[in-house]
Amino acid sequence: MAANITGEIFKVTTFGLSHGTALGAVVDGCPAGLPLTEEDIQNELNKRRPGTSKITTARDEKDKVEILSGVFEGKTDGTPIAAIVRNKDQRSKNYDNLKNNPRPGHGDLCWQEKYGNYDYRGGGRSSGRVTIGHVIGGAVSKKLLEQYNITTTAHVTAIHNIKSTKKYTLEQIKQNITENNVRCADPVIAEKMEEEILKYKKEGNSVGGIVEIIIDNLPIGLGQPVFDKIDGDLAKALMNIGAVKGVEVGLGFESATLTGKEMNDQYYLDDDQIKTKTNNSGGVLGGMTNGMPLILRIAVKPTPSVNGIQDTVNLEYRKETTIEIEGRHDPCICPRITTVAESACAMVIADHMIRAGHINPDRIQ
Numbered sequence: 001m002a003a004n005i006t007g008e009i010f011k012v013t014t015f016g017l018s019h020g021t022a023l024g025a026v027v028d029g030c031p032a033g034l035p036l037t038e039e040d041i042q043n044e045l046n047k048r049r050p051g052t053s054k055i056t057t058a059r060d061e062k063d064k065v066e067i068l069s070g071v072f073e074g075k076t077d078g079t080p081i082a083a084i085v086r087n088k089d090q091r092s093k094n095y096d097n098l099k100n101n102p103r104p105g106h107g108d109l110c111w112q113e114k115y116g117n118y119d120y121r122g123g124g125r126s127s128g129r130v131t132i133g134h135v136i137g138g139a140v141s142k143k144l145l146e147q148y149n150i151t152t153t154a155h156v157t158a159i160h161n162i163k164s165t166k167k168y169t170l171e172q173i174k175q176n177i178t179e180n181n182v183r184c185a186d187p188v189i190a191e192k193m194e195e196e197i198l199k200y201k202k203e204g205n206s207v208g209g210i211v212e213i214i215i216d217n218l219p220i221g222l223g224q225p226v227f228d229k230i231d232g233d234l235a236k237a238l239m240n241i242g243a244v245k246g247v248e249v250g251l252g253f254e255s256a257t258l259t260g261k262e263m264n265d266q267y268y269l270d271d272d273q274i275k276t277k278t279n280n281s282g283g284v285l286g287g288m289t290n291g292m293p294l295i296l297r298i299a300v301k302p303t304p305s306v307n308g309i310q311d312t313v314n315l316e317y318r319k320e321t322t323i324e325i326e327g328r329h330d331p332c333i334c335p336r337i338t339t340v341a342e343s344a345c346a347m348v349i350a351d352h353m354i355r356a357g358h359i360n361p362d363r364i365q
Helices: 038-048 092-098 108-115 121-126 128-146 170-179 187-202 230-239 252-257 334-355
Strands: 011-016 022-028 065-069 081-086 151-159 209-216 244-249 267-270 273-276 294-300 309-314 319-324
Touching: 011 128, 022 128, 038 065, 038 081, 038 128, 038 334, 081 128, 092 319, 108 121, 121 128, 128 151, 128 334, 151 170, 151 187, 151 334, 170 209, 209 334, 230 244, 230 294, 230 334, 244 252, 294 334
Parallel strands: none
Antiparallel strands: 011 022, 022 081, 065 081, 151 209, 209 294, 244 294, 267 273, 309 319
């Protein structure tokens, strides 16, 4: 049975297909009394919406959200919050040649072999479009976490071989990423990144990159020390996003090149508050938050849908053949995945905050 639910108390169930009637999510376990409107969710969906710039897919979906239940007079009522987005611009005929010919780099073969009945139109349930459900759940999570001054911010730090190394404050990052299509905090590098994406788009090719996520103002001790480590749950949530092929926390793989004296974050007092002089651990020690900003990075693979003839195997006749992919696809997933990554992390944090007793599970105080 396919797993479509995340969370223990704050649970999000996503549903829908790339070329189906609609996609959406049911958010269960959100406390009553939280101010929530369709606009709150729409603002998040707009950040991942297709067709917003020349570096995204040309599929023209407005992704207009409809809240079906769980909100009364502008506030959550403690019952499941159901919200949907209806598909308007699907072109299923572009995928007719995929019925028995799995696309290289996609999950088509795995889905077909496992379930036998696979909706191949636009990738069906395996499409990146199903992350609409993530963003709906994330929008509710973010709204809840805002009540406790917790923010989740994702920004692009690398596209292909072009990297941003300049350091910015969190407030600068939040502002700068709204001013370019790539959602990179460095405006100069952002222009180069966009040029790189467009270069490969023109060739019918695609590129990947790196996205950093910063979660700020977390309490100390969020998470469990053995099996439900906060970084473990966040890594799982991020790896559950289709295009993500790697996750690191803090210095991540760079820590393997350091000594203990170089890696350790030493403590100091700031007005009787314990802080660390550095944040190499990325805000997590012993599987629990240590009060510093929680920092993660994800490796995002190139979009597998590229132009040109590729080798595949016809599943009906069990013989080698070729395939040429049609349709409308992102030349780079990174800019739009930022919102999805924020959402994935926000859902985990909201669930842990309720489980730890930092948020009343029944109603907002």
